[in-house]
Amino acid sequence: VIFTIVFLVELLVNVACHGSEFYSNSWNLFDLTVVTTSLVSLASDNIPGINVLRLLRAFRVLRLFGRLGAQRRIINAISSSALPVVNALIIVLLVMCIYAIMGVEFFGKPVEQGGFGAIEFDRFSDALFTMFQVATFEGWA
Structure with missing residues (x-):
């Protein structure tokens, strides 16, 4: 719950700072999808397929690779x-x-x-x- 709130605040600040340019970045759209699915899964457990939405929350770690160029280079070198x-x-x-x-x-x-x-x-x-x-x-x- 705490991490969802932190991600939501980060997303809102990001939208406020970038405005309409926010939607042109694919990582921002990924953030929006992750935060939205997290909020939906917190709001109701009775939705069919909610476990699939919870699985998307595990991909929050991927956000780090889009933000930091050094880690992206390391992952590319390893792969x-x-x-x-x-x-x-x-x-x-x-x-x-x-x-x-x-x-x-x-x-x-x-x-x-x-x-x-x-x-x-x-x-x-x-x-x-x-x-x-x-x-x-x-x-x-």
């Missing part, structure tokens, strides 16, 4: 670097799978069959988990 990061992770996973298969073949055999009998390389899933532990320096103690 443009997501695909190269995913590609690098796929390559790392492929290399880990290759070494896990080699570990199962070399170290996973029982001692009676001439192997080391290491249970960390008994199955592929265990070997892949061991490779993950080695790559992240986890579980060395």
Whole structure:
């Protein structure tokens, strides 16, 4: 309720300052939609589909990205670097799978069959988990 009042006051001040230019900015129209749906959802709970209107209130965070250019640049940089990061992770996973298969073949055999009998390389899933532990320096103690 308090945030809705704060957003309403901000919206009214914004309309008073910008006048008719207020409606030419898409972020201002988004603000108007969010505040209107918040007021409608506060006024009545008996309206069918009110939960969908309440969902729109969660998008208030998006207002920050339209207001601040630095955050917008950060979000654009993160989103443009997501695909190269995913590609690098796929390559790392492929290399880990290759070494896990080699570990199962070399170290996973029982001692009676001439192997080391290491249970960390008994199955592929265990070997892949061991490779993950080695790559992240986890579980060395």
